Amino acid sequence: MKRHLFFTLFFFISFISIAQESEIQDLFEIENEIAIDIYGFHSNMVQENVFGLTVDFKMYLRENWATGLSFSLASRPLNTNYGLRIAEPGFEYGEFSWLNQFDIYKNEKVRLGFLLSNGLGVAHLTDRNRNDEFWNEDGLLSTHQRxxxxxxYLIQPGFEANFRVYDNDEFPDVYLSTEARYRKAFGNTDFGRPKDFNNFYVGFGVSLIGFW
Structure with missing residues (x-):
């Protein structure tokens, strides 16, 4: 059922984008508006509740279409060691993806849009009781042993809503924002299974829109 919903949403977004692009290009001559989203998010991965941070950088190339990059980070202890000799198991997660957003409704105070992102997710099973040390240009750094x-590989369709709370003519407008995505993972794993990373993502935060 989830797979059918995923592909339905994917083709729906693609259809709307193709159908509207020429019309938007003819009707609007706009500046390439820049937006930054900062979210705290919750998701379920490897059968654990995971909380983290997402930052999106987007540029509007058309009136209703924005494209950009999305970064996410999360970390937490784990309740299982996957049968390995780990004194204090932990989980570290990072994500980097190409993001596209198509706004289906926009006025001066509200923006609603569909999202579609694809990229890479890197998950580490760590031992929080042991540290690895290494040198770089900033000096000696220490991380949990991986x-x-x-x-x-991740594909994530979703939906975003922005509500303006501060209007400024000279600086970016401030919006309260929320987004929901469904994360579908593909690939081979050294711990867990790809389906352990398939789940919904919900984020709440702020957006700064109108840098340019």
Whole structure:
């Protein structure tokens, strides 16, 4: 059922984008508006509740279409060691993706749009009781010891809503924002299974829109 919903949403977004692009290009001559979204998010991965941070950078190339990059980070202890000798198991997650947004409704105070992103997710099974140390240009750094690593390809359709709370003529407008996505993961894993990373993502935060 989830797979059918996923592909339905994907083709729906693609259809709308193709159908509207020429019309939008003829009707609007706009500046390439820039938006930054900052979210705290919740999702379920490897059968654990995970909280993290997402930052999106987007540029509007058309009146209703924005494209850009999305970054997410999360970390938490785990309740399982996957049968390995790990004194204090932990989970670290990072995500980098190309993001596209198509706004279906927009006025001076509200923006509603569909999202579609694809990219890479990197998940580490760590031992929080042990540290690895290494040197870089900033000096000696220490991280939790990484025992296993998963690199996954991700596709995520979703929906975003922005509500303006501060209007400024000279600086970016401030919006309260929320977004929901469904994350579908593909690839091989060194711990868990790809379907352990398939789940919904919900984020709440602020958006700064109108840098340019």
């Amino acid at each position: 025992v296993r690593t998963n690199i996954l």
